Amino acid sequence: EAEVAQSPRYKITEKSQAVAFWCDPISGHATLYWYRQILGQGPELLVQFQDESVVDDSQLPKDRFSAERLKGVDSTLKIQPAELGDSAMYLCASSPSADAYNEQFFGPGTRLTVL
Amino acid sequence: GQNIDQPTEMTATEGAIVQINCTYQTSGFNGLFWYQQHAGEAPTFLSYNVLDGLEEKGRFSSFLSRSKGYSYLLLKELQMKDSASYLCAVTDSNYQLIWGAGTKLIIKP
Numbered sequence: 001e002a003e004v005a006q007s008p009r010y011k012i013t014e015k016s017q018a019v020a021f022w023c024d025p026i027s028g029h030a031t032l033y034w035y036r037q038i039l040g041q042g043p044e045l046l047v048q049f050q051d052e053s054v055v056d057d058s059q060l061p062k063d064r065f066s067a068e069r070l071k072g073v074d075s076t077l078k079i080q081p082a083e084l085g086d087s088a089m090y091l092c093a094s095s096p097s098a099d100a101y102n103e104q105f106f107g108p109g110t111r112l113t114v115l
Numbered sequence: 116g117q118n119i120d121q122p123t124e125m126t127a128t129e130g131a132i133v134q135i136n137c138t139y140q141t142s143g144f145n146g147l148f149w150y151q152q153h154a155g156e157a158p159t160f161l162s163y164n165v166l167d168g169l170e171e172k173g174r175f176s177s178f179l180s181r182s183k184g185y186s187y188l189l190l191k192e193l194q195m196k197d198s199a200s201y202l203c204a205v206t207d208s209n210y211q212l213i214w215g216a217g218t219k220l221i222i223k224p
Contacts (some may be wrong), residue, residue, distance in 0.1 A: 008224035042119075042202055042214030043158070055213065091157055099164065100206040106157035 002026040022099035025094030030054035035091040119215035143208020150202040
């Protein structure tokens with residue numbers, strides 16, 4: 001069964017350092033999402049791609065966060081510099097398209113701890 | 116503003132039935148999702164409702180009333196493995212998915 005892959009699964013870093021997360025969506029899925037989820041809360045959308053184009057990055061803290069999906073397949077989310085408040089689960093999800101009825105398939109997530 | 120409300124936590128007994136409610140106020144409506152999320156894991160899809168009424172899928176059912184901005188997830192014959200958080204999410208008029216904070220369901224023997 002096809003799955004969304006993410007790495008690393010866990011990352012511990014010190015504040016002011018740079019971190020990067022990788023996501024490989026299900027093959028053929030045009031839409032890719034990066035979410036941040038704080039314990040006890042729902043996922044918060046950071047950025048949405050349609051193929052290689054950014055559709056929505058309104059909640060992405062652009063002074064420190066960046067995301068790319070150069071060939072419209074896998075994607076990288078970067079934080080530089082990391083801050084204590086960035087500690088959270090970072091989830092990647094994909095769907096065949098951005099149509100309303102499409103469920104999103106989530107990867108296992110990257111648990112980030114900033115010390 | 117856009118808002119989705121769910122109870123923070125619920126407790127139920129193994130073998131029983133539990134109903135998790137979700138009310139929403141969003142800019143438009145293009146469907147409502149329920150996801151299950153076990154602790155430390157990613158959300159997994161449970162159901163999608165876009166028309167009023169009840170959708171049944173095995174032990175899980177989901178109900179929607181668009182006029183009331185209301186949905187519920189019904190879990191029957193509860194098992195210990197059903198202990199998880201249940202997330203309600205609504206697709207708004209811009210096709211953005213608005214997430215609730217989730218309901219933590221605790222199942223007791």
